[in-house]
Amino acid sequence: MTRICTLLIFFSALTARATFAQTDTLSLNLSQAESLFLKNNFDLLASNYEVDKAKAEIITAKLFENPTLEYENLFYNHETKKFFQTSYAYGQYAGSISQLFKLAGKRNKNIKLAQTGVKLAEYEYFDLLRTLKFELVNTFYKTYFAAQSVKVYQEQISSTDQLLKAYDVQLKMGNVAAKDVIRIKSLLINLKAEQAGLLNELEDNYKDLKLLCGINAATLIDLVLDQADHHLSADKIPYSTLLDSARANRADLKLAKTDLLYNERNLKLQKAMAIPDIEIGLSYDLKGNYPEKYTGLGLKIPIPLFSRNQGEIKKAQVGIAAADMNIKKQEALLENEVFNTYKTALRNEKLYAEIDPAFTTDFNTLISGLIKNFKARNISLIEFLDLYDAYKENTLQLNKLQFERMSTRAELNYVTGSNIFK
Helix, strand or coil: HHHHHHHHHHHHHHCCCCCCCCCCCECCCCCHHHHCCCCCCCHHHHHHHHHHHHHHHHHHHCCCCEEEEEEEEEEEEEECCEEECCCCCCCEEEEEEEECCCHHHHHHHHHHHHHHHHHHHHHHHHHHHHHHHHHHHHHHHHHHHHHHHHHHHHHHHHHHHHCCCCCCHHHHHCCHHHHHHHHHHHHHHHHHHHHHHHHHHHHHHHHHHHHCCCCCCCCEEEEEECCCCCCCCHHHHHHHHHHHHHHCCCCHHHHHHHHHHHHHHHHHHHHCCCCCCCCEEEECCCCCCCCCCCEEEECCCCCCCCCHHHHHHHHHHHHHHHHHHHHHHHHHHHHHHHHHHHHHHHHHHHHCCCCCHHHHHHHHHHHHHHHHHHCCCCCCCCHHHHHHHCCCCCHHHHHHHHHHHHHHHHHHHHHHHHCCCC
């Protein structure tokens, strides 16, 4: 009778759910996490500054060359023994002003090149946004389901600890064998070791999530998952639709195509740079030229005898070939990523669809029956512990499957550059 009373403590703990303190805890769903991410992520903010820098290049390209002003004055007149004289009788000075004019449309070509540079910076930003958003969503789901698995361990550790205390009492009374107590202790140690490893992984996930969202390191986070299931599944979306979406929306492919445009415009600019610019100047000389009070109009233009910008033109041509090859590489990478992710998503959706929604409830009912049988001594301690371990493994596998299903949905969004699954 005493043994049954002490074991009731274990069964009460077994059926209880673990609770975690929520004091000073930030409750966060995926939508809220994405809002914090867009507002606080350091990498995104830094990349946005790169766009602003590229826009500043347009301002520079639109500017005209500054005019050049030159002035020369008599320093010392040895006849009058005076400095800096400017009078017509005893002084001398000369001055000129000149302006450089760029030919062959260099200014407009520079402006177009700078505008293409802005597009490059913007696509780099959007590609970074695509990559980091996938990392955020994937980390969110990984963290959430890891936390659920930690709860499973915590419940089983608490229950097993209560069982161990009950068996210790029974061992002292001579009602149970020492080997049963050793088995329970061994199980408890294994559970705590497995939970410790999972907790280390969970803490790393929380760290990554806080960095992505710009959340203070000391803030406790309670992730909330929207339980409403997606009506759209991967098997209802044709592969061709996903591939077309990727080709139309992927920022890295747009970046590669814009890089080709940048190199093409750079080639036009470098060819224009081979044409010399002209400098026109107006000069005045008081008495150092003929006639006195000389006014002259000057023209200066380099002769393209040796340098015709051959090296930069060649570099631009090589840049076009490299950019064209990079486009082909990005297209092949895109197709492989979409195909592989689609196949993985189909496999995960099929596996998830094969699970009976009532399976978890039925399994919990089975555990309740298991407890009753153990109370009635219809099964041994070894059988009970083995079946209860199967319950733990089942719950962990379900958490893993749900994470992989949500992760591949997020990856489909990533590889297509769109929000197919919201």
